[in-house]
Amino acid sequence: MPLRRAFLSALLFSLFFLLPLRQTLAATPDLEDRTREIAAELRCVVCQNLSVADSPSEMAQQMRAIVREQLAAGKSPQEVRDFFVSKYGEWVLLKPKTSGVSAILWWLPYIALALGVTIALFVLRKWARKRAAQPHAPQPLTEQTRSEILREEIALPDIEDTSARAQLLRERSRLRAELQELEFDHSAGKLSDSDYAALRQEVEAKAAALMAQLEATPSEPDRKATPAKKAAPAVDTTSTESRARLKRWQLITGGAFLTLFGLALGVLLTQSIKPRTSENDSMTGDFMTGTSSGSADARAAMAEGKAAFGKQDYPKAIAAFKKVLASEPNQPEAHTYMGFILIQAGHGDGALLAFEKALATAPNFPIALWGKGMVLYQDKKDYASARDIFEKLLNIMPPGEERNEVAKVLAEIPTAGGAGPKTAAPAPAAKASGQTISGKITVDAKLKDKLDPQAALFIIARPAGGPGGPPLAVKKIDKPAFPLDYALGAENVMMQGMPFTGKINVTVRLDKDGNPTTRGPGDLTGEYKKNPAEVGSKGVDIVIDQAM
């Protein structure tokens, strides 16, 4: 049987491939070539998807040197490979071994191939047999003739009908019966192959002639159907229906499988393959060690936010970072930038919260640590905690410009005076007083009657010789009672991080509506007569002597 032969040859064919692959190593006289050959088979431990031969990393260089050295010492390539396997395990080989458990990797595809071929042949044979077993499958008969004969058989005319067409139809039915009988005899073995073919051809020729005649004869309307006519189409419809259902099912399952497969692959790949953050990074690996995956949208928003932040376009940056956080609520970088924007806006508490959110996801995120430290240091004056943060940061950061900056800030933080219990406070007062301007504010006698008891007093400090714009520090005192002792210090600075030092112009305003940005009639003002004043000086007395 030809099919069986085909099956056997296919099996032999796959067996040929199944033969263990023999490692044929051409004799390479040149040490460099041999080194390269072995290095090409070793996985670079830094960038896992490159071989030691191709990787530019320092480690790969060192590994190449070891290969060269061992080959020069007379070790065989297999010994060199074994050396690396004994150190790193088998994953260091780009090609898994053909023995042991890893042999499965080599054999499995061929086994699957052989299995597939076997199954395919088996199925094909089944189909072929099924087809041969079908009673009405005379090959040479044209498709049309055959179907005509089958169809007409069920539409037998009435016995009384003597029209030409009816006679033709009866003849067809007879031919059909003859054909069936021939096939029956042939399948029963009563008829030889050659006889069968000859007789069949005879009948078919008659049938073809009849068909032509029938086509020429007009059909007569309204023929009574025989019971056979009713039964046969019924069978036909059920079988075609179930076949259609089967086809539909096959389509649905096939489609569902493809969709699932695509989804699984899509999700897995996007989840596990991450962009390399550096040339030392690997592309796959633990979900946990991966960098933020995120959607393309979120990444775009992140980049947009950073760009806007760089241009100090804060509203746009806030919108972008909010977009990032909407899709990734724990994105540490977005939280961190939000924190810096909040610092700019003077919301120390909000900023602290943002940095803490960032650090909750990425406890060692340097920029968030920096931000938190700065808020604690300059806004909260919690020197002990700020110190802890900066020390941690200093520990983590490799030497460089940025690290020096951290060290500088750490050195600036007063060792004492913080709320931390760790540090004793030997002389906080001296240091603190050095950072204030203090004095007495009085009201000129001629303005006494213009004094509004509900007004708010603003003490305003502007850097001497500096540009206009917002003041450096402002202190507001509601319903002041004069004469009034005041002190202006770093805690009154408006912009976080601005030092309260140097020469400063001090003015005061008694504002009727309590809004520092509006100046209306009835506001009283005054200034330090010897402006500017040095930060740290006392007795900076001010007389309110002007009315607007």
Next chain:
Amino acid sequence: MEAQNTEPSTATENGGSIRRLIITLLIIGPVLALLAYGFTRDARYITSPLMAKPAVPFTITLFDGKKLSLDDLKGKTVFLNFWASWCPPCRAEARDLEAAWQKVKDQNMVFIGVALQDTDEASREFLKEFDVTYPNGKDESGKIAVEYGTWGIPESFFIDPQGRITYKHVGGIRASVVVAKINEAAKGIVSAQEGKGDYQPVR
């Protein structure tokens, strides 16, 4: 005749297709699951073949100019740590290591630090900055690192008095773990699994 023939055959065909589907899913399901699992793994975390094996002897020139050989330390429990000054997790663990050393230095134990892929100057600075007092040297050719299958630093090895590796930890390690594991090593207890922490791939 025909009616009886076609009806049951389509029925079996239907049942057959469901069976075929189940078989297909049974084959493909596990393959997909395996693929999914594989994607989540880092091949480097396959347990090191060095565990419970004799530690490879080496000699290293310390930063103070003296030479130190692992062979001379037989009978002592050894803690071996690979680091670099450019590696943040190494910096993070440095104080912990020194703290652990202070705790166990009076026992029959030795700490050895091996700097990798680093300049002399940066290494010395690192040691000074973190007040490291245990012996440290530099792996000039990277050979010691390869002998110990190093790929992510810091990487720490614990060696028992018989010279066997009892535990390996990739990434930053805490002082308490160092002390616990070196005490286990002193008793010759081999850990079944490696430890993991924050690490930086070597360069």
